[in-house]
Amino acid sequence: MHVEFSNTIREIDSADWDAVVRDAGAPVFYRHAYVSAYEQSPLTTVDAFAYFVVREGDKPVAVMPAYLQTAANPLRRLHEAYPDAVGQPALLSHTWHCYDAHVPATAQVLPRLLDAMVRTASIFGARWCGFLNVQRGNALSQALRAAGLPARHLTDRWAAGLTTYEHYLASLSPRARANVRRNDRRSAEAGVTIEALPVDQASLDEITLLCVKTASRFENNGYYPGEAFARFVTALGDLAHVIEVRQHGKLVAAGVCLTDATRFHTWTCGVDYAVDGNYSPYGVLFAESVRLAIRLGKSTLEGGRGNAAFKRRHGLSPCHLDAVLHRI
Secondary structure: OEEEEEOOHHHOOHHHHHHHHHHHOOOHHHOHHHHHHHHHOOOOOOOEEEEEEEEEOOEEEEEEEEEEEOOOOOOOOHHHHOHHHOOOOEEEOOOOOOOOOOOOEOHHHHHHHHHHHHHHHHHHOOOEEEEEEEEOOOHHHHHHHHOOOOOEEEEEEEEEEOOOHHHHHHOOOHHHHHHHHHHHHHHHHOOEEEEEEOHHHOOHHHHHHHHHHHHHHOOOOOOOOHHHHHHHHHHHHHHEEEEEEEEOOEEEEEEEEEEOOOEEEEEEEEEOOOOOOOOOHHHHHHHHHHHHHHHOOOOEEEEEEOOHHHHHHOOOEEEEEEEEEEEO
């Protein structure tokens, strides 16, 4: 068994990489196309890229992307958990735009990957290395704990199981269910139209502006850097689905959603609340996301982080996410 290293994903065969990702049940953030899109159009400052492949003979048995980052804190959570890491370079298992950290590998391989990661971090001059957004209690979390690495809570992500739309509505409280149906009715009366599109047919320039504006409302400036965001989403190809919500032709909400084998990720969105009519464009977008996930046959809705009150009210449950950093 040996570990191979590359500083560009283009040098690694996509079929080899994706075979490991699929076998491990890792989310869409680990697909070769996603990692490649992020290398071509990074959504945050990346000082160096690192990709690890572990092989037994010729067979790949583990893969892992890592990124050298000095400002890896766009949502201000990491440095609350690790104040000593402020302003210091860190080699991290993924970027903040991935909210579900995995190591696509068998548990026996993780120590080799950790050793390779620490060595690479030292070569890069990083002061820290480790993992962001590790779901507490999952296989990676347990393996890192077994390796003696402590976890510190970052935030929560939200998810729900799906079968049919009527079953989803039935799972809500009577008040929440009535609100969803009322919002659907009021939006239709206000002339709202909804369309799900592949990325090559979506109005990405408009969507980018709306997502940037929405992030700025929550003081997350720079989380979706203009031109890089549009290029990144375009490069995702059929991993992404776009939902456009319009009122009289004006874009009032949009979502970029990602899919893997069983999960539908409401990855990011933009919303303009200056609308005519007594309805919530975000509510319209969310309800259509649930319906699209079900139409695509996905059994899990991944709601991402933040907006806890809305997500709890709409049937999602929290998964605790930790950061696990090791000082070099």
